[in-house]
Amino acid sequence: MGVINYFKTLFGAIATLLTGLKTTITVFFRKKTTQCYPENRSTLKISERFRGTLTMPVVDGKTKCIGCGICQNACPNGTITVITRSVVNPETGKAKKELDRYIYDHGSCTYCQLCVNACPYDAIKFTPEFECAVFNRNKLVMQLNPVVETEEVKPNVEPENK
Amino acid sequence: MFDFSIVTSWIDSMLRGVMPAWAALTIEYVLIGVVILLxxxxxxxxxxxxxxxxxxxxxxxxxPNRVGPMGIFQAVADMVKMLIKELIYIRNSDKFLFKLAPFIMITASVMAFGCLPFGRGLHVLDFNIGIFLLLSVSAVSIVGVLLAGWASNNKFSMIGAMRSGAQMISYELSLGISMLTMVMLAGTMSFSGIVEAQADGWFLFKGHIPALIAFIVYLIAGNAETNRGPFDLPEAESELTAGFHTEYSGLQFGFFYLAEYLNLFIVSAVAATVFLGGWMPLHIPGWEGFNAVMDYIPSVVWFFGKTYLMIFVLMWFKWTFPRLRVDQILTLEWKYLLPIGLFNLMLMAIIVIFGLHF
Structure with a gap:
């Protein structure tokens, strides 16, 4: 019994070791997954889910953002600043809050995606654009909604609830 | 096939022609030392x-693929980095033994390196107990490992050294017995004799079943002997940081690193020499044309080709298998490899006595 068990474990062990060797040698000859980045810049494929930059998709010159500021509250490190303005509807005469500027400070973003998850209108999303290096830190602060040239002078205020 | 002894004897006679024998010998020693170290x-x-x-x-x-074409200068860059690093001596360590240990390691592996037959006539130390000498001098490196762990005054180093003591001394037995099996087949212990005996077929084919078993036992024991692969318990970086060379830095660490890789080379070279014919080309008895073609390939190419093939196999083991536990390592040696090796030795004796080999 003991002897049979001895040889059983011996040959069983050899068989499993050979299985392992077979697996690794197939990986050895497999095509390598390393991306040689600067050389293959033109053909580089980054996963769609990669979080590179926060963007606000614009359809027909309009964004889905309603300026509710939930993303600003969700952001753990004050990356997002939503500046709203009050617009009076000429028909009803009621004032309505509307997005004025959506300021995103790329330099302090940790790509946690809490803002995207918090947004009730799917107005913002992360794109895999990752080459964001600039020479000036001010250039990292950008406005995500389209910049509109309005005749009225913009209220050049620092966001009140920073 | 080119015989390197023509070159060496030419250098010898030239030197002896212009200076006394002792001066010629000294110059030759220095020359050989420089070449070997290089x-x-x-x-x-x-x-x-x-x-x-x-x-x-x-x-x-x-x-690595950035430093030089295909990254071939990566190792050189690493070497330069290692050479310019500071040597750190820790407090309360045994300074003398601490400094001595890397030298013991490197001396043992250089001495073993000198025993190898690199090609026809390209052989530094060739005498009638070649294999015995190689096994003995490579066993000295255990002392280096133990001293390094002891002198470091560090628990991790000490545990690593103790483990390596248990492991290397155990596996030395299997290594010796598998070598003994092949020595029995060859009838000689000198490397040149062993290589010459394989002129009409490598021992792996000539000795068939027992040679194959000895080959596998040798590979496992040799891998354990180099502290690599699944047997890297003495360094076990996930549990012991770096085992016996935790406290070493700079060039002293470099010595351990160098010795580890050279031990890998030596183990592979001995496997190639004893089982795969060393620098002897692939000869098949009866195929005269084939043998003549094989003879055109230089002996050094044969030796290094076989050795690097064996190194690849050992690396394949290393990157396939997970590390063993201490008790598993000792079980493998004492309950499996050693009985198999002894049985195999007996089998080889029977085969040699009745002439059942090719």
């Missing part, structure tokens, strides 16, 4: 590069 360093660099490339390929990545 080849030693170059082989170590090539092995570090090969290890990183092979490891990368086994993990489905490319490995």
């Amino acid at each position: 080849v030693y360093a170059l082989i170590a660099l090539s092995l570090i590069y090969m290890e990183r490339k092979v490891c990368g390929a086994f993990q489905c990545r490319l490995g």
